[in-house]
Ligand code: SF4
């Protein structure tokens with residue numbers, strides 16, 4: 434089978450401190466859950482419960498308001514203790530409802546009730562996806578309902594792209610999920626295709642995972658929608674939208690297809706669509722990869738949304754040394770965490786803690802080796818952009834940077850190139 438890829442740059446990304454991806458552990462239920470009212474790309478959900486009120490597992494506690502905002506649900510049964518607010522390390526304000534775990538679970542450990550969906554219209558399915566607060570869980574947090582509205586009927590053809598690309602070892606949680614829940618991912622893709630009125634699903638899988646593709650085709654096939662499989666190389670950042678689209682357009686040309694617009698979603702999101710539409714269940718938990726050089730026993734945990742990050746490190750045996758940096762996401766593009774009380778949210782696919790020696794030394798000088806230029810998939814010169822950022826000179830080329838972090842990883846002086854370029858685009862407030 435032909436292997437597709439992007440045209441230039443990229444790196445082979447390996448990291449010894451990621452958790453193994455062949456197993457996972459279910460995390461303990463937290464006695465206190467911190468459920469943020471912003472777990473999505475837009476504005477705060479409006480709280481519909483108050484302190485002292487009892488809530489059930491899966492109950493609506495925050496109503497999304499406007500575009501980019503999504504409904505928020507209680508992930509455990511209990512009592513609302515209070516609301517708390519804080520600022521993230523990058524200065525963004527958030528607010529959360531704290532739930533004290535009490536009473537019986539409605540869904541955990543119970544037999545799942547199946548709701549038929551095939552007779553629902555595209556608009557009815559979209560309403561259910563919106564009602565259960567489903568967002569793009571692999572990073573952006575954009576509500577899936579907004580993504581569907583933006584694409585449905587806009588082009589003669591629309592393809593749902595199922596991104597199962599594991600070029601970044603920090604996508605270990607997605608890897609575990611897709612192997613555990615391939616049936617849900619497959620049917621979730623078909624449900625999404627119906628809601629968006631798409632005519633095709635493209636299952637994109639990393640080289641070496643062809644068996645997964647065969648399984649996906651077998652599960653999605655009976656629904657009567659066109660399914661294609663595209664295999665991509667393992668060079669990072671293949672999973673980025675721009676690099677993925679480049680490969681998809683090559684595939685389109687080679688296979689003589691008309692893909693039209695593309696709606697790309699990851700496996701966690703599609704499994705959540707399945708849960709919402711077929712089980713009437715909001716996002717209650719997610720798989721999270723916990724690791725980094727400061728963590729004693731890196732592992733993938735299945736975690737309730739709202740569990741505090743400090744508790745996850747405890748479950749991984751605690752710290753092997755004083756962490757110099759704690760962040761969510763992949764070390765190449767992560768967001769720093771201000772306090773260990775910050776909770777896991779719908780978009781937290783990985784959390785890492787690094788020792789000082791692995792954090793990077795931004796002050797070492799540039800030796801002009803050109804490594805950063807060679808790996809930039811966009812064809813930028815990160816060295817020049819970094820130096821301009823240091824001098825406060827804005828450069829419009831910086832807008833093309835998609836913060837993949839390839840340049841950071843290869844720089845022998847360990848200069849924080851991508852964050853300097855990012856700051857040039859979005860000056861800190
Ligand atoms: S300059 Fe931007 S796009 Fe280019 S390698 Fe660095 S982070 Fe990636």
Ligand code: SF4
Nearest residue numbers: 799800802803805844
């Ligand atoms: S990789 Fe680092 S040291 Fe080499 S040119 Fe780029 S910024 Fe300078």
